[in-house]
Amino acid sequence: MAEKKKNRLKEMMPNIILILVIICSVLIIMEVSSPISAELETFNEQEVIQSTIVPPSGPSPTYPPDITPASGY
Amino acid sequence: MTEMMKKLSTVERRQRIERILGILAIVTLIIAWIIGAFGSRSNIMPAINKAIPEADHFSHYQNHGSEIYFAWADSGEEVLLGYVALGEGNGYGGPMQMAVAISPEGEVLTAEIISHKDSPSWMSRVLESSLIADLAGKSYSDSYEIGNDIDGVTSATYTSRGIAAAAQDAARKIALEEGWPITAKPNPKIVFGIPEISLLVLYAVGYFGQKSGFKYKKQARWVSMIVGMVVLGFMYNSPLTLSYINKLLLGFWPQWQTHLHWYILIGGILFVFTVDNKNPYCEWFCPFGAAQECLGAIGGAKTRSPGKYRTFLKWLQRGLAWSAIFFALLFRNPGLTSYEVFGTLFDFVGSNFQFGLLGLILIASLFIRRPWCTYLCPLRPVEGFIRMIRKWIIGLWPKRKKTA
Numbered sequence: 001m002a003e004k005k006k007n008r009l010k011e012m013m014p015n016i017i018l019i020l021v022i023i024c025s026v027l028i029i030m031e032v033s034s035p036i037s038a039e040l041e042t043f044n045e046q047e048v049i050q051s052t053i054v055p056p057s058g059p060s061p062t063y064p065p066d067i068t069p070a071s072g073y
Numbered sequence: 074m075t076e077m078m079k080k081l082s083t084v085e086r087r088q089r090i091e092r093i094l095g096i097l098a099i100v101t102l103i104i105a106w107i108i109g110a111f112g113s114r115s116n117i118m119p120a121i122n123k124a125i126p127e128a129d130h131f132s133h134y135q136n137h138g139s140e141i142y143f144a145w146a147d148s149g150e151e152v153l154l155g156y157v158a159l160g161e162g163n164g165y166g167g168p169m170q171m172a173v174a175i176s177p178e179g180e181v182l183t184a185e186i187i188s189h190k191d192s193p194s195w196m197s198r199v200l201e202s203s204l205i206a207d208l209a210g211k212s213y214s215d216s217y218e219i220g221n222d223i224d225g226v227t228s229a230t231y232t233s234r235g236i237a238a239a240a241q242d243a244a245r246k247i248a249l250e251e252g253w254p255i256t257a258k259p260n261p262k263i264v265f266g267i268p269e270i271s272l273l274v275l276y277a278v279g280y281f282g283q284k285s286g287f288k289y290k291k292q293a294r295w296v297s298m299i300v301g302m303v304v305l306g307f308m309y310n311s312p313l314t315l316s317y318i319n320k321l322l323l324g325f326w327p328q329w330q331t332h333l334h335w336y337i338l339i340g341g342i343l344f345v346f347t348v349d350n351k352n353p354y355c356e357w358f359c360p361f362g363a364a365q366e367c368l369g370a371i372g373g374a375k376t377r378s379p380g381k382y383r384t385f386l387k388w389l390q391r392g393l394a395w396s397a398i399f400f401a402l403l404f405r406n407p408g409l410t411s412y413e414v415f416g417t418l419f420d421f422v423g424s425n426f427q428f429g430l431l432g433l434i435l436i437a438s439l440f441i442r443r444p445w446c447t448y449l450c451p452l453r454p455v456e457g458f459i460r461m462i463r464k465w466i467i468g469l470w471p472k473r474k475k476t477a
Contacts, residue, residue, distance in 0.1 A: 013379075014378065014379045014382050017377060017379045017386070017441065017448070018386070020437055021389065024434065024449055025449070027426045028393060028430065031412055031426040032409075032410045032412055036404075
């Protein structure tokens with residue numbers, strides 16, 4: 001009986017492995033698809049990501065400019 | 074006899090198909106690399122605007138490769154609000170660029186990452202921390218050293234170092250341009266600690282342990298695997314990942330002084346492969362492989378045959394690895410498609426998909442020997458590819474000699 005069960009499990013093993021690998025592959029594809037689609041959207045465009053930080057408190061500096069801008073923007 | 078010849082021709086045919094597909098893989102990866110190199114350019118102006126939002130206009134100055142933006146307020150007379158410069162550093166996945174705003178007194182006002190090559194999950198961990206916020210108020214003359222005047226993010230040391238270096242680079246560019254006194258940039262300290270020493274020792278054990286005739290092979294392998302799992306896995310979370318290979322292919326070779334670990338890991342594998350045609354890493358001290366084997370020892374895992382699905386599963390694994398490298402090269406981002414779940418196990422960082430995947434792999438490890446390595450790891454097809462090319466070249470060599 002135990003031998004029969006063992007043989008059955010052995011026969012089923014390729015199918016178990018296949019199902020397991022396919023589920024894992026789907027999870028992998030779902031994991032990488034969002035960063036890829038985000039990159040596709042920004043491909044050739046601007047890619048600004050990050051957070052901002054709060055500027056230190058206090059009055060804004062009011063130094064007179066002592067430089068000559070090279071080009072206006 | 075005819076049966077044997079038939080079998081031989083099948084093997085030869087399969088070998089030929091594999092070689093053709095191998096060449097095709099190289100060609101497509103080269104195309105992706107070229108498109109990525111020439112196609113992707115960042116538009117930095119929104120980041121510059123965001124760095125000093127009170128500015129009415131910016132003037133742009135470029136000198137010796139440094140780009141500096143002067144932020145002006147136009148209320149009545151023109152008043153300088155600060156400077157914005159682009160600084161560069163090296164993160165875990167490759168170069169990163171930051172826009173850093175500095176006040177006329179030389180203190181950091183704001184900092185913003187313009188581009189980076191790190192894995193999204195690691196970067197989001199850094200972004201959730203106070204690392205970037207802590208840069209505010211730092212002087213251009215500070216050392217920007219993680220662990221000294223900046224607190225790094227645990228388990229994201231390379232990314233933290235990259236951010237600090239980029240902020241310092243930007244601050245120094247402005248200081249240099251404005252003639253503020255700055256000391257010469259010190260040479261980076263050579264980082265040679267426990268992970269680097271462990272790697273060298275593990276390579277030595279792996280190299281000699283694989284030699285035939287070594288009496289304590291089994292014991293040495295288990296010791297090596299457990300040390301690899303504890304040190305390279307749970308303590309430092311620095312196993313070999315696909316992003317290491319992508320970094321190599323993209324030419325994002327980090328500074329050797331601060332990234333010795335990367336050079337030892339990649340260099341060691343290439344060296345032993347060339348000399349010995351063996352891969353000591355995967356079987357001897359890959360931390361994730363060791364974790365699977367430990368679970369396998371508990372559950373009595375065996376090498377299970379996938380039977381008629383063998384070829385399909387082999388090509389699925391190769392397809393996943395090829396796609397991951399292709400997109401990484403196309404978008405010039407080594408960590409973008411790195412789908413390993415090593416960080417999820419060793420640092421508990423990852424998305425829901427990664428935790429789901431890890432759970433399945435760990436359960437499967439109880440009854441199948443190394444399921445991740447056998448069916449999903451992207452490094453195995455890379456290894457197989459190098460092995461195929463090596464064999465091919467060696468096979469061609471005597472033929473040429475004979476014909477000559």
